[in-house]
Amino acid sequence: MMLARVADSLYWTGRYLERAEHLSRLSDVMLNATLDQSDSGLQAARIALAALGDEEGSKTASPYEAARGLVLNRDDPNSVVSSLARARENARQVRDQITTETWERLNMLYLRMTSGEAERAFESGSSAFLHEVIADLHTFKGAADATMSHGEGWRFLMLGAHLERAQLIARLLEVGFGEARTVQATDRIALMSLLRMACALEPYLRAYTAEIEPRHILEFLLFSEDFPRSIRFTTTQMELHLSKVARHMESAASGGHPERVAGRLKARLEFADIEELEAVGASGLLAQVVNECGRIHQAIYDTFVAYPLELRLPA
């Protein structure tokens, strides 16, 4: 049992931090890939920009400028610094629910990103800078895991992170392999970059060796049971956290039953296989994932956060 507003803030803290991490990684991989003046580098940059919603890749002059804006532009609500500011603002609202160890990680990262030093550090070495941001975000998760009670509050934090992750990976796969795409990712270097964007290159190599093929990548990032960034894994986590949280619900309370929505999606991913996917096309399944995530989000709100008071008043 916890305050509805608090659950909401923790959920969004998880989402914003996951977004910040993903954006940092995308920027880093993109900058790295475009160091080579080759077509594959440009293909990687196109995938990254498309995954961020910039379909033509034409809004910005160079990948460097794009990445810089993506990381440091405070006027862009979707930049890394804005996501961190929002995560930190949400965490501050529920400061009493987060252990000091966890809070200090996030606060330190926020203070560093918003100080005047950040611009200079990015210019003098974007790769080192972004690596540090990602490492700090990992430390935050580690501190949360090691010091917070794994109760309801922690579960809402995790729920936000996994829901956001599922959506981001689905989007990344869609721009890489969607049937409607004019240019699909085919080039080996570009495919490796795509795996890096999902932080999946090393685990992928261990599973499939150095044979890098679109169908294996799809299979790995959609259906892997163990890889923490596969959509099946994140869905399983969502279902787990939701069913634990829903245990505290009064039986009379109605709601969207988010744990059932997540459970259905989990089952779909568990029993699907790559042959079937190839028959119907990846786009359909990926669109379904994004839609179901939206439904889970709505159901979480209807059930735990913004439920109608009339149904819960004592008789």
Next chain:
Amino acid sequence: MSPVTKQSEIDAPPVLPMTQAAYLPGAAYDEMFADGGEVRDHYAHLHTRMSRLSTEELGGRQQTQERSFLLQGITFTVYGADSATERIIPTDLFPRILPAQEWAQIEAGLTQRLRALNMFLADIYGDQKILMDGIVPRELVLSAPSYRREMQHLFVPHKAYANVCGSDLIRGQDGQFAVLEDNLRVPSGVSYMLANRDAAKRTFPGAYRAAGVRPVERYPDLLLSTLKSMAADWRPNPQVVVLTPGVYNSAYYEHAYLARLMGVPLVEGRDLVVHDNTVYMRTTAGLRRIDVIYRRVDDDFIDPLTFRRDSSLGVAGLFNAYRAGSVVICNAPGTGVADDKAVYAYVPDIIRYYLGEDAILPNIETFLCREPAQLSHVLDNLDKLVVKAVGASGGYGMLIGPHASAKERAEFADAIKADPENYIAQPTIQLSTAPCLVDGRIEPRHVDLRPFILSGEKIVVTPGALTRVALKRGSLVVNSSQGGGSKDTWVLADEASGSVQP
């Protein structure tokens, strides 16, 4: 505590760095040095330690401490043109030390004072005997904006109206403590007392251990039991919450800090609903009933149906639930009337009226401009007096005569003549000074003392306080909104008792 280590530390050859030579106490009472220039006994350990540290080491420790405050988020936010920056409230490295016998007098004085003020509140919201007997002028109380008619004849458990009180004490030139102000509304600063203590233990561990300091760490659990003692008897496991105006309030850090250390939910007005005169909070598992609200929201804003209608910080219907007895609000609404700057002048009379005792802690001599004779005295002596607006706080609406220009005094005189009831005046007190680290040098700065008193079933004074510091040289204004800082306060245990009692 341990005489062995103490002796050896004192016997060590005194090393006086340059910082020491620069320390020149002024006319005011100095907390560390007696008039002859010798170090007061209770400062001996700290003085030894301070003398051995170089200026660089001290500066380094100060930096470490400030960084730790920033990281923990013990900050207030300054909103600029396009961005918000976070500043820490300046904290000074050196603790201020109070010996056991001085504290004993403060403790007795504060307990007596709060007992009398709670009885005063119960009386003026009840039968009003003190007004009938003419001890305190009727119109002074009943026309004060902080007097809440809505509180008339309401039941308050244990007659404890002001559950959390933070009084401001000052030490004058004669070395005696006096009460400058009572804070019975929503006093803040207790989180700084606790955070400063944490920092001081890390900065001067040896001196801390040797001095035998009484711990303040029990404050959160004493606060929780005080709040629980206010709940109705038939609610065996009362649900306590802290009500905050939200994250933009300058004391938000403190609200979250207390909620975290008490282990109770930190709620905002929008988390609460009132149904059938019962207060609930919205949780993920439905509505949960609330028994005690430690509110950090001013009277005016707690309930738009009863008080200010434009408030969005409060809960509609909260006051009716309170009136019905299903929830307790701490502090009770309407306590502000007893810390009103004009009522303050009558507190010694109030103590005598209810308790038949003389005040242990004296007041500062106060002139009420509402009385014609005192008004003319005030206007004739504006260059010597401090004049304060009755309704204002936080160091605003104040004239410090000796430091003001002739023009400022003339303007203030007009304001006083236009509305004499709104002003009081007090002689300028040279607050005592304590050593502070300012720009790498140890210099005397004026300080006050804010101890925290809890009252529920019984009255408890926490053996510690927030010492506020006027960081500008010569300044007497310690409010944090006016460039003040703070430092830790060590209350020493009675050596005779042999052990450190909390």
